[in-house]
Amino acid sequence: MPGRNAKPPANPSGQLADFKVGVDNVIFSVDTDQNRVLVLLVLRDKEPFLDYWSLPGTLVRFGESLEDAAYRILAEKIRANNLYLEQLYTFGGPRRDPRESEHSYGVRYLSVSYFALVRYDDAELIADGVSGIAWFPLNQLPELAFDHQNILNYGYRRLRNKLEYSPIAFDVLPELFTLNDLYQLYTTVLGENFSDYSNFRSRLLKLGFLQDTGAKVTRGAGRPASLYRFDADAFAPLKDKPLVFI
């Protein structure tokens, strides 16, 4: 991403750029039943890129923080109680948005992107009847508006990294879950070969922040599984350690 050599300024005269600041959300969910990662897209109902799918975004309002704006669009598109959200990256180069050229003053559209993960079956899409909104599997994406494919790729990398070394999975799992639920989530995102179930199990349990509730669930055939709970207090001391979940 970062370049290595300083370039001469593009505009030695020093005229300042005029900015519109928006946030764009890369909202993921994981459908473990069908083994796929989904991203939330909305259909644009105006120019530019009319009728293209895009990341849900909004311009930032007066008095509103960037994170608040990110939560606001999220809440406009989806009802979700269980989610994780963090800032992703800021895309702000010239010529990101075709509207720039229309204005003689050369307005720039800067996008502060946010990364979110929501629980799939808890997330209820808010269809307002007018604009389209849908989950897309990552391997069946349409052509996206603006540079949103870039942003999405960046977000997907973040998703996989985060899963490996931080406990975001527990933000989108139900309060009580089986170790297999957890394993499925990891498998769906990271692929089959990241670790075998038995080793995954013992590694996670040894870390000591998964609390066996004693309760069991049985799902179809097979031995009933124990329900676990994420113990935030037990996790706290491990917070800043380089944890490995994989």
Next chain:
Amino acid sequence: MPGRNAKPPANPSGQLADFKVGVDNVIFSVDTDQNRVLVLLVLRDKEPFLDYWSLPGTLVRFGESLEDAAYRILAEKIRANNLYLEQLYTFGGPRRDPRESEHSYGVRYLSVSYFALVRYDDAELIADGVSGIAWFPLNQLPELAFDHQNILNYGYRRLRNKLEYSPIAFDVLPELFTLNDLYQLYTTVLGENFSDYSNFRSRLLKLGFLQDTGAKVTRGAGRPASLYRFDADAFAPLKDKPLVFI
């Protein structure tokens, strides 16, 4: 950093915020002789925060990318041939800058921060005679303007993380360096107890991207040390692997 629950929008009326976009650089260097990490600060010569030290920053110009702007301030303050630079985080909440309240229209100052690491003895500060500029050791920081202490803390965390799992050290070491030069750099940033020298050595050498040039240097007493070179080609295949340098 990220919060967990959606808040109601601060401004339901939907009036858009008006933004000025700047970049602020957290520029680090490592003085291995005196065992300290330094950050580059400039003395403000105008309000607000007149005579406070601050991170070197600038507003983004017409036609200029964010990264170009970051390189531009860097180049204005310092002559450095060997450096690493990447985007850090975007700070854009309301009330970051006291100037906001002066304007009835409520201009917002958004800061896209960049993180840079430069080679200490290659970096020549550009004193223009007017404004102050200096390296400060991290444990002797003055009170900083705006929220720059926040940004700095965030950057310092990034510095330590990057050092652990990516090869940025080689961007600021000389072309030829001894393994002890490398070790000193790591020790200065990460503290004494991160690994003992002998283990650090063998781990790094086993990774296979350090090329022994055969040449030796002798510095005062003691056995002459081999000079190594970072072999970018040999490193390439390891790029996306979860490397451990510590």
Next chain:
DNA sequence: ACAAAAGTGTTTTTTATACACCCATGC
């Protein structure tokens, strides 16, 4: 009884950590 899912344990390989010791130079 047997397939399916959950859970335990064992073996092997790899990596991390601690530390003892040899090597080559300046003074």
Next chain:
DNA sequence: GCATGGGTGTATAAAAAACACTTTTGT
């Protein structure tokens, strides 16, 4: 010759990876 920094090796502990096997359910 001895202090100083450079460099190698070994012994032990801990983690990761592979995989065989037992348990408990539904059908």
